[in-house]
Amino acid sequence: MPLKVMIVGRDTATWERLRIAIDLTPDLHCVGAHPWREFEAQARVLRPQVVLIGADDLSSIRYAHDLPDPPAVAVLTAPDCQPDFPATALQAGARGILMKPTPQDLICALRILGRGGMVFHPPAIWIALLKHLRCPCSANSSQSPPHLTPREYSVLTLLCAGLRNARIARQLDLDTSTVKNHVNMILAKLGAVDRTQAAVLADRLGLIVDPAPTEPLAPLPTESARSADPPHA
Template sequence: MDTQRVLIVADDPLARAGLAALLGGAEGCLVAGQTSARDDLPAALDVYRPDVIVWDPGWDPDFSADLLPDFGENAPPVVALLPDAGQAGSVWASGVRGLLRRSASAEQLTAAITAARLGLAALDPALMGALPLATPISIAAELTPRELDVLRLLAHGLPNKTIARQLEISDHTVKFHLNAILSKLGAQSRTEAVVLAIRLGLITV
């Protein structure tokens, strides 16, 4: 894989500098730019053209999580760094692709960045326990075979149009299945649905 362009987003200048230093020597990563979550995020995406966003939401995750949609619908995947598991639920629900602790090594962060770019979820095992977990048996009984097909393709990071083409169904039908999957899993994003399905043993990647 070619060099991955990374945009660091954090309100704390020291956090930005620390992440830039951590990734600066990491093979396969280029820190394209740094910005605050309070700045014009879409403009930063236009300027730096990142493949992945590394986001430190700080100690006010509720404020920062509200900003995530401002990255835009076609924004690159986001890997969030958290101080502890207490913030995991709210930040994960905002639609990030990866969750790591702030103490993550350069190797761990680089691996998460690569996974996110490939459309996969990257989760620190210590944070997974803080995410909502439904009952496997009840969900397995509720999901239809077609919904499981959609889930498997979602796990590979495929967009709706590609899923529709592979399953030979319409985009509208894919959206219908996706809404049903989110409802049955109690998930708030595609990424959360995939991770929950993997944890429940409904799909493998």
């Protein structure tokens, strides 16, 4: 069944181009484009799995979280956005931030979001987000950096660059289930509840100096690779 995508915002021309790109993709279906005032009512009826919103509609994220089956929300923004905007959107509950994506990048991002992942594109957004969240004085002064094996450090470096398990596995020539085990061990050692918190803690503790450059968005090569990458690993 196609992934159901809803568009929320005011830029009618932009949203129409996105809608066409989505509906030309067999595994995606745009269930509508609506102004944010109509979003909650329409979403309760149409039950989208992913919602695209504009940078001026962050209040829609709160409505999305109040739905019976909350969709993943991605924010489309422009290159001239404020430096703290990615952090503001993430704290509001966005799972993706896309800056003027190409149609191919948009389609791949929607697929990742539909599988429970997070997307920051281009990669500079993720690095800017880590820099904005960096606050050494806020780290627990009693917390020492955990001991990581060389392999765990390699996985953590790629995790901090925004890569999902399947791409980490491909880059390190590992099985996806092995990467999942490494990620779970890293979260446990850092005391983190998810990948985002792990990346922030790693940065605060000085474990990662410069995140490795992330790969361009591209569809995963096989259906088996998609199914092997668990949504919340």
